[in-house]
Amino acid sequence: MTAPAADDGPLPLPARWAALTRASAERTVASAPALLQLAVAVTIAYALAHFVLAHPYPIAAVTVTLSSLGLVLDARPRRVAETAVAMTVGIALSEVILLLAGQGLWQFAVTVLVALTVTRFLSPVPGLPILAAVQASLVSLMPVPAGGPFTRTADAVLGGLVALACTALIPRDPRRAARREGLKFFAAFTAILSSLVTVLRIGDQHTAELVLSRARGTQVLIEQWRGSLDSAVAIARISPFLRRHRSELAELQTMQLHLDHAARNLRVISRRLSVLGDGHPRPELAELLAGILSATALLGQSIDRPELRPVVRQSLVLVAIRLDPRVLTPGQPFAEAALVLSIRPLVLDLLAASGMPLEEARRTLPDITT
Template structure:
């Protein structure tokens, strides 16, 4: 007879032996993620720290303000967002500080400090900022600075010097922002490559699932296809940041052409992702419903994946563009002579393959009209968009 207590203890030991290595792996992975995140942000951290120090030093020793509190704060706030927003952000911070400091100093002069004064001055400063057409940052800054003036620094005679400190901090932030990290130039290309490689992997997984009738494989491919939209959002943000850097930083303007090339990929890549998502969904439906699909379709998807992967390589090795163009052109011509499938899913998949070929050809530098010509017309009317 099995002893339930002994069995439970043995199970607990086995569970302990299993959990300990898993916990150690998760801990190491967590540490690596944190270190990688720190490495990604170290330039920004150093930039903020140096800008704050320089702003304080200029306000303290060059301008002669004994307590230049707003100078380092304004510098850090202005640097704290994306490169393309910094010009507007400097103006918002300075106006917000001016409104907050002005209202705060006025109330401290006539009414002193206290709970009622704090509530009223913050509400008034934020309301005035809104009436001036301020955004969220400027409105918040007005309230924050009014609160600081009313509570921490109630000096009625220092209103202009505080605003000057904020302006000085903003100018220092703009100067620091011209020294942009090289990562802002590299990231769009790396992100575009990651998107394309993920699309290629999705197509390969779909082809395998379609060939073997594996429901789990096509379901996972569909999940990944739906999640690919977030990768495109990351690419769009990285491209916008890169374009802003090369436009505003005199040290990075020589990279303008390369960065703009990647930014121009976003629209056709967006169309390709949408078409691939529809394609994968219809392949998944055909497997779920056990519909018969042409035996050649998995191979077509694999060739489509090959073309997609070659485009990703071409972002770093330009000669791969020629190979991608050839593979996709051959695939487009092949789809033009294939017999019309018997099932609805087969018709949809064939049409989506043709549309995706057109989208991917545009990523190789081919114009839309040229790409359509490379995917010949079909006699049955099943043509690309």
């Protein structure tokens, strides 16, 4: 019996602590722009409410600003505005009930129920009614401020406006987040392609089944990339500092859309290889996928270096013109031809992701209808 590999068991405690510390440090550094934006925004909101509006305790301005901006990846102006509006509605409803019915147990219960109901009616986002109810609860339980009714509503409006202004004027450089999410996707995508090349070269059925499982996990990564890009595009529309990057972000959105399709097609190829289960090497197909792998790696680098995309297109065209099952798998069972046919949409999507129009990309594939 062979001894287990040294890395099969759990990491030693010092190594786990080191990994956790490293992850914490990376998380903090990645969030540094958001942390700075939050600190500046909440200070501005407090200063305006306290010194300009003369509100001694502008709690609503502070909480609405912080909650509207948050630390989430999606910092789109629409999301910031929705959060600010929901919290302001909760505060305003609570002040109305306080003005009409006063403070007490049943008034508190009515306040929470009304805030939850109204904001749930206004928004499909499940977390917003909770934020509104929290703010309504604070207003219902705390003493009425010296400024009189709707002082806290004014603070909430101010906090929301400050949050929106800081989204445009102190942006978190959403391009960095979009780049990070895009590179994470490419790392997973190319790793799967590399494993498929190995499967085709040596006919490793066990690896084929593992690759299929990993391929299914790419959908989460592509969705995260899409969310970060959508956020970046939305912020670039209102930020004078990011407006010049709108065309670059639009190109990346197009790339992400076609890579979403490519990831789905990669799962189809993985599934076909897993189902074949014969363990036979297929060196010609391995060579083709190796060419796709090389081009995809360059496509990932083109996030930072767009000048690489023509090279990517040339490499993929050289693969595309060979994708004829009558040439690659003559006289083979239908399953072999189906495997070649499943690679064609993958190459088509990668060509489109590199910037080639779809119709032009289709013309690079051999005609198999005759």
